[in-house]
Amino acid sequence: MVAMRMMVAAAVGVAATLVPETLAQVSKAEACETEVDASKVQLREGTMNSKVLRAEYAVRGPLLLRALEIEDDLRSGTGDYPFSRIVKCNIGNPQSLGQKPISFTRQVLSLVMNPELMKDRSTTSYPSDTYERAEQYLDAIGSIGAYSESQGVRLVREEIAAFISERDGGVRAHSQDLFLTAGASEAVKTLLTLLIRDENDAVLIPIPQYPLYSSLTALMGGYMAEYYMGEEDNWAFDIEEVRRAIRAAKDLGKTVRAIVVINPGNPTGSKLTEEDMREIVSFCLEENLILMADEVYQKNIYRDDDTFTSFRSIVQKMGLLSEEGIMQASFQLASFHSTSKGVVGECGLRGGYVEMLGFPRAVIDQFYKLSSIGLCSNVPGQIAVGLMVNPPREGSPSFAQYEEESMAVFGSLKRRAAKLEAALNAMPGVSCKPLEGAMYAFPKIELPESFVAACLDRGQSPDVAYALELLESTGLVVVPGSGFGQREGTYHVRTTFLPPEDVMEDVLERFKAFHLSFMEKHAQAAQETQ
Incomplete structure (x- = not known):
């Protein structure tokens, strides 16, 4: 003792x-x-869950850990680096890189968080409609410090249903089909938990892909059936490639149960055509697959002549979904959305939702049970979802400021996307497909053969070595393409275009200077060995 x-x-x-x-x-x-x-x-x-060890998440992997070490060195004045700050272009985290939050969102949240502010409105200069919205949410939840329903605050789910209906041309949506979750990621995790029974259950996942899907499939003990997007055709969907992938999985004795589609694409920045989307739905019907539609970048579309089209609306146009929002065929669609992207960029509030269409009541009940184990998603994040899908309407006191702020963010993202695309394509040995949406570029880099050979000899992926050298030389954090998947023999990196426009100019200059120096250095090394 x-x-x-x-x-x-x-x-x-x-x-x-x-x-x-x-x-x-x-x-x-x-x-x-x-x-x-x-x-x-x-x-x-030696005794940890082997499924955890197999799960990898490159977006916050070893490269970021090294960046954090360098950041500590810069902060403490130790270490000798040719730059004064780290710029994290590795993750779609807009506000960490200076994107300003939307005033309306923060004003309503502040009132909900501190209702005392509403007793004397002279203490704030908020527009009157922010008080009205805050009162509606407080009437619905009682207190933001209390648990909500496990499925999510009913008022917010009703707001989402109205948003979906308006977005998709009036096709009705139902609050009971919706679950509010801690970002879209939690919804994906819950669905895969229900879906994957053992190592013989497979999910078709695009390559390249956001590694949430590969890591969760590994964590659940399932099999990842990879289908490649067509890089040469601007990362297009190729139905024959998907058929190849499903045949390969079946040849291994796997039961393919779902297909993941990310639209607009992460990490590619590409966007599917409506023809592609119809083909995907038809393929799901043919193979009896759940369609997992990751649509979190639906507000990030930069082509002047284009708008977002949801898979839900395609399903309705194909006669599978009635105007009352009732599935008319043996087809299952799970659509995900999040507050983390778009012009809102509220990643830290962890707000998201999934709409479950065509799933039997028994499945919804089990989804509810899994949600109940975590009690509920965080309530401020739920409110943020409501504010995203139900912004100020024209004529309301907050409308003009909301429109001004939203358009400023969107316009800046669009300009930065164009600048990044042009800058990458101007670098020797680098090619970047058109950035039509999302927040990223996924350029292919033709690395020198001698550099590739040296990396492979020491057991290191060449794109990892390139990204690490970029970090050590410039302070820029990108993600190696191998973390998302890429065709064998090709090398990529993923970078965001989220740094503010004045910082973005510096980022592009750093990247360009490094790449030119890198290529020259290895060209000279190759000549010396000849």
């Missing part, structure tokens, strides 16, 4: 010495140090 007390006292003493330091100031090595013999503890490297 005395020994135990001494151990506890020692632990408390160690903890006390760490109190003044932030977690960011504690290095990875320091945080993991222990005097305990690791071979004797229950949970260690």
Whole structure:
């Protein structure tokens, strides 16, 4: 007992010495140090869930960890780097790179978070409609500090249903088909939890893809059936390639149960045609597949002559969904949306939803049960979804400011997309397909053969080595293409165009200077070895 007390006292003493330091100031090595013999503890490297070890998420992988180490060095004045700041172009996190939040969203949220502000409206300068919306939400939830229904606040689900109906030409949507989740990611995870029974269940996933899908499929113990998007044809959907992928999976004894489609594309920035979408729906009917439609970038479409088309509207046009929003065929569609993208960019609030069409009541009940295990998604995020899908209407006090702010964000994103595309295509050995939507570019880089060979000899993916050298030379954080998937023998990186326009100019200059120097260096090295 005395020994135990001494151990506890020692632990408390160690903890006390760490109190003044932030977690960011504690290095990875320091945080993991222990005097305990690791071979004797229950949970260690050899006893962890092997499915977790197989799951990878490159967007926040080793490259970002190295960037955080460099950031600590820059902050503390240690280390010698040819730059003064890190620019994180690795993830679609708009507000972390300076995108301003929409005033209406924050004003309503602030009132809901602190209802005392509504007692004396002279304490704020908010438009009158922000108070009205806040009162509606408070009437619906009572307090933002209380759990909501596990399916989500009914008022917000009704707002989403009205938004979907208006977006899709009046085809009715139903609040009972909707689940509010902690970002779209949580909805994807819940559906895959229901879907994947064992290693013989497969999901068709596009290559390249947002690694949420590959990592969750691995985590659930399922099989990822890869189908390649056509890079040479601007990352087009190729039905014959999908047929090849499903045949290959079936030859391995797999049961293919769903197909993931990301539109607009992440990481490619491409957009499907309506013809492609009809072909996908027909293929799902033919093979009895669930269509998982990732549509979180539906507000990020930059071609002047184009607008977003939902898979839901295509299904209705094909006669599978009635105008009352009732599925008329043996077809299942799960559509995902999020507050993290578009012009709102509220990633940290973790708001999202899924609409489940064509699923039997028994499945909805089990989805509800899984949601109930987590009690509910965070309520501020739910409110943020409501504010995204039901913005101020024309004639309301907040409308002019909302429109001005939204168009400013969208216009800037559109300009940055064009600048990035042009800058990448002007670099030798780099090709970038048109950036039609989303927030990313996925350029192909023709790396020098000698560099590729040297990387492969030491067991390192060449695109990882390129991205790491880019980071160490410029402070720019991108994601190697191998983290998203790419055809063998091709190399890419994914970069966002989210830095503010003045910073974006600096980013492009840094990238260009590095790439030219990199290519020249390896060209000289190749000549010297000849």
